Amino acid sequence: MTWLGLDIGGANLKAALGAGWARSSPFQLWRDPDRLVEALRQLIEGAPPFNGFAVTMTGELCDCFTSKDEGVRYILSAVDALAGSKEVCVYLVDGRFVSPQQASELSLLAAASNWRALAQFACRWAEGRNAVLIDMGSTTTDIIPIVNGQVAAKGLTDTQRLGNRELCYSGVGRTPVCAVVQSVLWGGVDYPVAAELFATTADAYVVLGDIPEQARASWTADGRPLTRANSMQRLARQFCADSSELKDEHLQQIALAVRVAQLRQIEQGITNVIARMGAEPDLLLLSGAGEFLVRGAVQNRLGSCPVLTLSDKIGPVASACAPAYAVAILADEVGAAR
């Protein structure tokens, strides 16, 4: 049995096969819930043959749904429409695979399960030791303790995980700058950030050269491409200015303030999670689009701990769709034993 893993998020759709084929696509689920089935069809078009779908998700939190239960059911019905006669299994945050019917009934366990799939998958590299998995994506960062080679997360739901810092709801793409930085000092004046969704963290990282431009991105704050010029304008607008009104060095300082603030958030999260593990980790496992930033955070806090990156282990293509890849592999290994 060959499973195609699906990771259905609110801002991105990801699909992967254990053999290595993988694809991701930005999709603003909260704007276009009606288009989900069509978007999933486009996503898996041209995939090598497979027998069934293994599903993990986070998109149920989108506010096009009146509740997470409604969101889980909606996403499962979209997968049902996609799957036709193919089998579907759904991964729960407690590590079980269940049928879509059972997952609908256990919707709060099917909600926000992708971190758990990735962590369970990543345990193989811990080889019985203690490790921390840090997966920083466009929107959120998961910091998952692994103790004696087993997932040792203290929280199951995202709310619990926010509370214990295993979930840091901050990422290197879509995170509003106004939620990360309160004010930026330049030219001797401390300027508060306008409380408005004018720019996101990706704008800072493009200006700093940490991530490449994306000429076709439309998920930015103003819907314009992720280019250096547009990012500078978006960052300037956070201070009610046009980029032409600010000096280049001041725009750099704004971007740097975002990086410093996110580094601190991640460092603080790692510190909290390790403090509860009761032992130093033997290994750090990094993944996601924010790996470049997490690397800085762990160097500051845990400079001597060995670091493994998921892209080194499974390659950059599968790594970019890591939870989808993980759930495909787990379904092979675990799901088949149902």
Place this chain on the structure above:
Amino acid sequence: MTWLGLDIGGANLKAALGAGWARSSPFQLWRDPDRLVEALRQLIEGAPPFNGFAVTMTGELCDCFTSKDEGVRYILSAVDALAGSKEVCVYLVDGRFVSPQQASELSLLAAASNWRALAQFACRWAEGRNAVLIDMGSTTTDIIPIVNGQVAAKGLTDTQRLGNRELCYSGVGRTPVCAVVQSVLWGGVDYPVAAELFATTADAYVVLGDIPEQARASWTADGRPLTRANSMQRLARQFCADSSELKDEHLQQIALAVRVAQLRQIEQGITNVIARMGAEPDLLLLSGAGEFLVRGAVQNRLGSCPVLTLSDKIGPVASACAPAYAVAILADEVGAAR
């Protein structure tokens, strides 16, 4: 000559006549710039006769425009289409009225001018004394020093005004909760707010009973009406939860955290502005939808200072469109002297 004042914002359109007729309407300019002329036509439909338009704006900052200059020109061309053969005058942040042609050339002086119109208008109640005008709206708060009965603002542009705290980019309606509050403590756990635009400050104030429900509001974070039930769900979602997962008292604590944080912001802004005035104010002038909150802030900081509200002076209808009313009156008084 009778002028109709227009205040063209990014989220609200306001129109008023000096004789007292006034109307405001939510309009998300950044989503629908093509509909601006039509929306303005609907806004002024049924207004008593008048001869010309007096214009003030803030909508040029919307990110549907690539720059503030483009925004000012776009808004002025919409007014031109609306006005037909009627005269148009535009208020600048330096207090002058100019023609649309001149305003286009001086676009950075025509940008974000509505605070200045309101402050200049409000000076009449200071009667030569020192005062502070605090106008808290749905999105921003202006804190304007008046010295010896004259506008004594130290900043002209919104960027300068952010820097010196005369502009606090935070309001009681549309402000993202994630930009106001970093975390909320309940049940013995400190929960960080998800960095996502799931709820706005209005949700907190509806839950607290500070502002009424609005059954037809669509400017909320998820586009659903501003009802207590929807607001509770939106606030819960800021912590990745459904409202049914949280206790009522915890939702109250979330809402209270928003109020406390905004109170502090406003208090800090008032403190900074007064510190630079060099003298205690003899009078506080309050206006805007956030008057209820500002009242609390000034009681904390300046309990013994006399308070005047704009709605007491010009009535609640005109007060709800205060900058439009102000620019209509000023055009009569000042504009006629051009």
